[in-house]
Every structure is written in structure tokens, then in C-alpha cells.
Amino acid sequence: MIEKLTEWANAGDSNSAYHLAQLFKEIFSEYIKWLEKAAEGKNFQAMKEFAEILRNGDEKIRNTEKAVQIYKELVTDFYDVESMEILVDMCAPSDTETLNLILDTIDKRYNEIYLRDYQILGRVLEIGTRRHNECTIQTLQAIERRRISSSIRKLLAGN
Amino acid sequence: MNEKKLIELAESGNNVQAMLELANYYYKKSKSGNDDKVGDIISTDDFVKMLNAEEKADTELQAKAYKYFKMAAESGNANAMTTVASWLYDGIGVKKNREESDIWYRRAAKAGDPSAMRVVAFSSNDEVEKFKYYKLSGELDRPGLNKQDSIKQTAINYACGRGTKKSIEEAEKWLAKLDDEHDVAAAKIEIAQITGEKFWLEQAAETSTLAMVKLAENFISQNDFENSLVFYEKASTNGDFEATSVIGDIYYIGEGNIEQDYKKAFEYYSKASEFGYNMATIKKALMLYKGCGEIEQNLREAFLILRKVCKTREKFFGVFRYNSVAKFYLSKMYANSEGTRKNSELAWKWLKRSAAIEKVTEYESTHQVPEAMYMVAERYFSEQEFEQAAEIYKKLAEYHSISHFPYNFEAAKKLMWMYELGEGVPQDKEQAEYWRKKFQNE
Numbered sequence: 284m285i286e287k288l289t290e291w292a293n294a295g296d297s298n299s300a301y302h303l304a305q306l307f308k309e310i311f312s313e314y315i316k317w318l319e320k321a322a323e324g325k326n327f328q329a330m331k332e333f334a335e336i337l338r339n340g341d342e343k344i345r346n347t348e349k350a351v352q353i354y355k356e357l358v359t360d361f362y363d364v365e366s367m368e369i370l371v372d373m374c375a376p377s378d379t380e381t382l383n384l385i386l387d388t389i390d391k392r393y394n395e396i397y398l399r400d401y402q403i404l405g406r407v408l409e410i411g412t413r414r415h416n417e418c419t420i421q422t423l424q425a426i427e428r429r430r431i432s433s434s435i436r437k438l439l440a441g442n
Numbered sequence: 443m444n445e446k447k448l449i450e451l452a453e454s455g456n457n458v459q460a461m462l463e464l465a466n467y468y469y470k471k472s473k474s475g476n477d478d479k480v481g482d483i484i485s486t487d488d489f490v491k492m493l494n495a496e497e498k499a500d501t502e503l504q505a506k507a508y509k510y511f512k513m514a515a516e517s518g519n520a521n522a523m524t525t526v527a528s529w530l531y532d533g534i535g536v537k538k539n540r541e542e543s544d545i546w547y548r549r550a551a552k553a554g555d556p557s558a559m560r561v562v563a564f565s566s567n568d569e570v571e572k573f574k575y576y577k578l579s580g581e582l583d584r585p586g587l588n589k590q591d592s593i594k595q596t597a598i599n600y601a602c603g604r605g606t607k608k609s610i611e612e613a614e615k616w617l618a619k620l621d622d623e624h625d626v627a628a629a630k631i632e633i634a635q636i637t638g639e640k641f642w643l644e645q646a647a648e649t650s651t652l653a654m655v656k657l658a659e660n661f662i663s664q665n666d667f668e669n670s671l672v673f674y675e676k677a678s679t680n681g682d683f684e685a686t687s688v689i690g691d692i693y694y695i696g697e698g699n700i701e702q703d704y705k706k707a708f709e710y711y712s713k714a715s716e717f718g719y720n721m722a723t724i725k726k727a728l729m730l731y732k733g734c735g736e737i738e739q740n741l742r743e744a745f746l747i748l749r750k751v752c753k754t755r756e757k758f759f760g761v762f763r764y765n766s767v768a769k770f771y772l773s774k775m776y777a778n779s780e781g782t783r784k785n786s787e788l789a790w791k792w793l794k795r796s797a798a799i800e801k802v803t804e805y806e807s808t809h810q811v812p813e814a815m816y817m818v819a820e821r822y823f824s825e826q827e828f829e830q831a832a833e834i835y836k837k838l839a840e841y842h843s844i845s846h847f848p849y850n851f852e853a854a855k856k857l858m859w860m861y862e863l864g865e866g867v868p869q870d871k872e873q874a875e876y877w878r879k880k881f882q883n884e
Contacts, residue, residue, distance in 0.1 A: 291863070298859050305824065327848045328820075361848045420767055420811050422721075423728070430695040434702065 292317065297324025304329065315344070322353065327361055338369070347373070351381070358385055362392050364424045367431050376438045383439070389432045452510055458517045465510035465522070472503035501535070508535030515546065523550035524558040551575055556582045560592055573605030580616070593619045594629045601633040601642070627653050634660075647673065651680040658685070667698035678710075683717035686710055690722060694729075704735035723751055724768050731771065731780075745781030748772045752792065766811045769796035773814070794818055797834070812838060812849040819853065828866020832857065839880055854880040 285306065291299035300321035307313035315336070321329030330353050337350035351373060357366035367385050374381040445467070451460035508529055514522035527546035530539045544565075550558030556579040563575035576599060580592035597616035600609050613633070620626050627650030634642040634656070643660060646653030654677040661670035671692060677685035690710035696702025708729055714722030727747040733739025751768040769792045775781050776789035796814040815838050822831035838853035854877050860867050861874035 296859065298856060302824070327852055363848070420770065420813055423725075423767060426691060426695065426725075429697075430702075433696050437696065 292320060295324060297321045297326035297329065300324060301326045301329045304332075325356075325360065327357075327363075330357055330361075331363070331366070334366070334369075338373070355381070355384065358388050362388060364427050364431070368427065371431060371435060376441070379439060382435045386432055386435045386439070389428050452513065455513075456517070458514050458519050458522075461510045461514040461517070462519065462522060465507045465514065465525075468503045468507035468510070472500040472507060473498075504535035506535075511535075515549075518553065520550050520553035520555035520558070523547075523553060524555045524561075527558065527561075554582070556584055556587055556589065556592075563592070563595065569599075569605035571605070573599045580619075590620060590622070590625055594625055597629050598633055598636070602636045604636075623649060631656055647676075651677050651682050651685075654680070655682060655685055658688075665698055667692060667700045671700065678713075681717070683714045683719040683722070686717070687714035687719055687722040687725070690714065690725065694725070694734075704729065704737050708734075708737050720751055720754075720765055720768070723747060724765065724771075727751070727768070728771065731775075741775070741781030743781075745772070745775050748775065752795075766796045766814065769793075770811055770814045790821070793821075816849040816852060819856075823856075823866070826866070828860070832860060832867055835860075839877065854878075 285303070288299045288303050288306075292303055297320070300317045304314050304317035304321055307317060315333075318329050318333045318336075322333040334350045334353035334357065336344060337346045337353065339345075351370065354366045354370045354373070357363040358370060367389070370381060370385055376382075445464075448460050448464045448467070451457040452464050508526070511522045511525045511529070515526045523546050527543045527550055529535055530543035530546060532538070547558045547561050547565075551562045559575040559579035559582075563572045563579065566572045566575070573596070576592045576595040580589050580596045582589070593616055597613045597620070599605050600616060601613035602608065617626050617629060620629070627646040630642040630646035631650070631653055634640060634646070640657075640660060643653055643657045647657045654673045658670040658673035658677065661667070661673065671689065674685045674689050674692075678689060687710065690707045692700055693703045693710065694707035708726060711722045711726040711729070715726050727744045729737050730740045730744040730747070748768045748771050751765055752772050773789045773792035773796060776785045776792065778784070793814055796811050797818040815834050819831045819834035819838070822828070822834070835853040835857050838850050839857055840850075858874050858877035858880075859865065861870045861877060863869070867873075
């Protein structure tokens with residue numbers, strides 16, 4: 284299995300690289316090697332894991348600049364809410380470029396969902412359709428996105 | 443009077459009373475003496491009994507009843523016309539014929555039967571005809587007939603100028619005829635929705651909680667969060683827990699000119715949570731889980747709340763269901779020993795439940811949590827239970843919704859890979875190509 288996975292990972296398959304990283308979790312250098320490879324191949328899970336290590340790992344591995352870069356990719360390519368939040372936390376309020384990047388991504392990509400989820404916030408017109416206590420991750424994410432964009436707008440207004 | 447005599451009189455062709463009596467006699471007999479309780483408020487048990495009786499009813503006797511109802515209808519009896527129309531519609535005593543049913547309903551309406559008028563008004567596509575019959579049936583008095591809906595619709599049509607000339611005065615006159623103030627508020631809300639005239643909402647919001655909420659929503663659509671808060675507050679004071687939770691959202695996000703205030707958000711979520719509103723309970727728990735500003739992180743409390751939510755069965759439209767988000771976070775907490783001891787078994791159990799693998803209703807299956815599903819599939823995959831993994835990946839990959847991104851995309855990628863290499867599934871180039879397209883589309 285490992286041989287096959289290595290072969291595929293070396294051929295550029297990011298899923299295999301990610302699986303190898305998981306298999307080698309106990310051997311740190313191998314884990315990082317495969318995780319980085321998978322992240323380069325734009326494996327969503329790997330990118331998140333790798334960025335987290337670059338952000339919060341020990342001094343040897345910590346690389347904030349690279350972490351920011353990956354988080355930016357996670358925002359623009361995967362619209363990942365958690366990464367948006369982390370980026371806002373990481374960047375200075377004066378870093379308008381990053382803040383605008385997140386804001387633009389939210390605005391461009393989520394207008395439609397906002398409208399729909401906006402009604403979750405503002406409640407839907409037909410009472411009964413939402414009166415079912417339903418709470419999905421998407422609902423929460425929509426609220427988080429609104430919170431992030433609202434705070435970015437306020438930060439930008441203060442600049 | 444005996445049956446024979448009645449038949450004689452009915453068949454003579456000019457005794458409508460005899461026809462009706464005979465029709466009713468056969469109808470009752472067809473249901474073996476079960477009393478018809480249509481029009482009364484009946485218990486569910488009685489309703490089921492009624493349906494059963496209807497199902498087991500003697501069709502020959504029904505056909506006889508239909509024959510005499512039709513004779514009476516043809517002799518000009520408006521009530522009989524409505525019965526004929528409804529039997530034709532449902533196929534009782536006669537073959538179903540919706541077109542003919544429509545013709546009879548219209549005849550009955552013209553002959554002055556208010557029930558038929560309401561049916562015609564409701565089903566007609568012609569606004570003038572709709573208005574005419576709503577108004578007429580709203581004016582007619584007949585014992586046992588509920589004409590509140592006709593009155594409400596007439597008022598709405600006047601206010602909106604639908605099928606008649608717009609007249610606020612007439613609309614208000616008709617609204618005053620309504621018995622129930624909830625109906626008045628509902629009519630005003632509907633008028634505001636159709637016409638976009640806010641004063642109807644403002645009027646209704648003086649008494650109706652629902653109107654308060656609608657007005658608040660109206661302010662939100664204009665980005666006026668201050669005013670929306672005022673009306674949400676009013677609705678909240680009236681005990682509307684959803685409004686209470688929305689206020690929490692507004693403070694949590696910091697909408698428009700409203701400053702973000704985690705403490706207030708937490709208070710409102712807690713208040714809504716006390717009403718038993720799970721969505722607010724979960725939001726409260728997640729604030730404790732993350733730690734938001736003044737609300738300090740408290741993993742233990744977050745864990746206890748989520749565990750309670752997960753163990754509470756809620757009844758919704760008669761279906762017991764659990765809440766997937768709470769289960770998802772509970773699983774996370776067990777897995778990462780947050781607020782509790784690490785317990786991989788329980789983590790897996792709640793993750794599976796969150797992904798609704800053990801789902802019971804169609805409703806739940808459309809509300810699966812993509813992240814949880816993906817994690818479950820990944821686990822199956824790593825345990826080499828490929829069939830189960832592929833099943834979940836497929837479900838996920840078929841979702842086009844943006845809210846499932848990137849999990850639908852990742853799942854399609856995985857499936858493409860599995861089929862191309864024959865990993866866990868039989869190698870299948872066609873399938874691989876299918877999933878490649880899906881993943882490229884995403």
C-alpha cells in the first residue's frame with residue numbers, strides 16, 4: 284500500500300500524498316514532507332493542517348509568511364471560513380490588501396448565500412419553514428462570514 | 443317514508459326533496475351507518491375512522507347516491523351541484539373527472555352556493571372572477587359556514603386592487619368584519635407583502651408579534667439595523683424566541699451601525715435558549731467553545747450544553763430528530779479531549795450521527811453536514827472500508843450547492859481517483875471520467 288501511495292504521490296497525486304502524511308504521522312519529518320507535498324497539490328485538508336503547523340509550530344518550522352500565503356489560497360480557492368477568520372487575526376489592521384482580498388472573496392462568492400442566509404438572520408417570510416430548529420454548519424458559517432466581513436468593513440473604515 | 447316510495451317520487455323527476463333524501467339515505471348506507479362528520483372539528487381517530495369507512499364504502503350504493511344527487515343538481519339544487527362537483531373531483535360514486543367537476547362547481551357557484559363560490563374563487567386564474575366569488579361568499583350567511591377566509595381575501599383584493607378597483611376604505615371595512623384579530627394581522631401582513639406598503643405592517647405590528655418580526659425584517663432589508671432591533675425587541679418581549687435569537691445574531695455580527703457586542707449576543711442566545719430554541723443553545727455553546735471577547739472560553743460548559751442538546755430528542759412535525767451541528771462539535775470535543783476525557787469511540791459515534799448515516803427521514807438526508815460526512819468517509823477509507831467510504835463520497839459529490847464546497851469537490855476528486863486506480867472499487871474508466879467531470883465543474 285505504502286509503495287503504491289508513494290508512487291502515486293510522486294506522480295503528483297495530492298490525495299495519496301495526504302494519506303502518506305497521515306500514515307507517517309509519528310515520524311515528524313516524513314509527515315511534514317508528505318503534508319507539504321499534498322498542500323502544494325492543493326489538497327484542502329493538507330493545506331489546512333500544514334498552514335496550522337507553519338503558524339503555530341515550534342520555532343524551527345514556524346513560517347508566518349508561508350502560512351499567510353496558504354491561508355490566502357484557502358480563502359480564494361476554497362472559500363474556507365476558518366481561514367478567513369485566522370487571516371483577519373494574523374494580519375495587521377493596516378494590511379488593507381489582505382483584508383480587501385477576504386472581503387472581495389466573501390462578496391463575490393457568497394452574495395447568493397447571503398441573501399438566502401440573510402433570511403436566516405432576518406428570518407424567512409414564511410413562518411414555519413425555518414421554525415424547525417434546524418442548525419447546519421452552513422448556517423453557522425454564513426453567520427461567521429457576515430461577522431468577518433462586518434468586522435473587516437469596520438476595520439477598513441477606520442484606516 | 444320507505445325507500446320504494448322515495449324512489450317513486452324521485453324518479454318522477456320533479457321532487458327534488460325526495461331526490462336529496464334518497465341520495466343521503468344511500469350515502470349513509472354506503473358507509474354502513476358511519477356518521478359523516480365533515481365540517482365538524484373531529485379528532486384524528488375519528489378522521490381515520492372516517493377515511494376507513496370511505497375506503498370500505500359500498501361503491502354500488504355510492505353510485506346510487508350520486509345518481510340522485512345529480513338528478514337534484516340537474517333540477518337546479520345548488521347544494522346538490524356542489525356535492526356532484528366534489529364527488530366528480532374525488533371519484534366517489536362516479537369516475538373521477540376533474541373537468542366536469544370544474545363545470546359543476548361553477549354552476550353551483552352561479553346558483554348561489556357559497557362553498558362552491560369559495561372553491562371557484564380559490565382555483566380560478568381570473569382575478570375578476572376570484573374577487574367576485576370571494577366577495578359574494580363573504581356576504582352570504584349560512585349556518586355552519588366559515589366565511590372568514592372569504593372576508594379576508596375580499597379585504598386583501600380591495601387593498602391590492604386585484605380584480606377590482608383599489609380601495610383602502612373598502613378594505614378596512616371588510617377587515618373590520620373579521621372576527622379574529624390574528625386574521626386581521628395576517629391579512630395586513632399579506633397586503634404589505636403584495637403591495638409593499640409598509641403602513642399595513644406598521645398597523646399590524648401594534649398587536650401582532652408576527653407583524654413585528656416582518657417589520658423588523660423589512661428594516662433589515664433596508665440595512666436599517668437600529669429600527670429592526672426595536673421591533674425584534676418588541677417581538678422578543680412578546681415571547682418570540684426566534685426574534686430573541688436574531689437579536690443575538692445582530693450583536694454577534696455587529697451589523698451596520700450596531701457595535702459588535704459578544705456579551706449581549708450571549709445574553710440573547712441564553713434567553714432564546716431558555717425557551718428551548720436549540721439553534722440559540724448551540725450558538726451559545728459555540729461562543730463558550732471558542733471564547734469570544736468578554737465571553738471566556740469554557741470548554742467544560744460548552745461540552746455539557748452540547749451533550750444535553752444531542753441527547754434531547756426534538757419533535758418536529760411529528761418526526762423525532764437530532765441536531766447535526768451539536769453532534770458534530772460534540773464529536774470534535776470527544777476526539778480532542780476538549781471539556782471532557784478523550785473518547786474515540788464516542789467521537790466516532792457522534793460524528794457518524796452528525797453525518798446522518800443512521801438517518802431516518804428524508805428531511806434529514808437533505809440537511810446532512812458535509813464536513814462531518816467527509817470526515818466519516820475519510821475514516822472509512824483509512825480503515826479500508828472502501829464501499830462505505832465510496833457511498834458517502836458519492837452522496838457528497840452529487841451536491842452542487844456552494845455550501846457543500848469544498849467537500850463535494852474533494853469527494854468527487856477522491857472518487858475519480860478511486861475508480862481510475864481501482865482503489866477499493868472495481869477499476870472503471872467511465873466512472874472515473876464521470877467524477878472527473880463533476881470535480882472539474884465544481
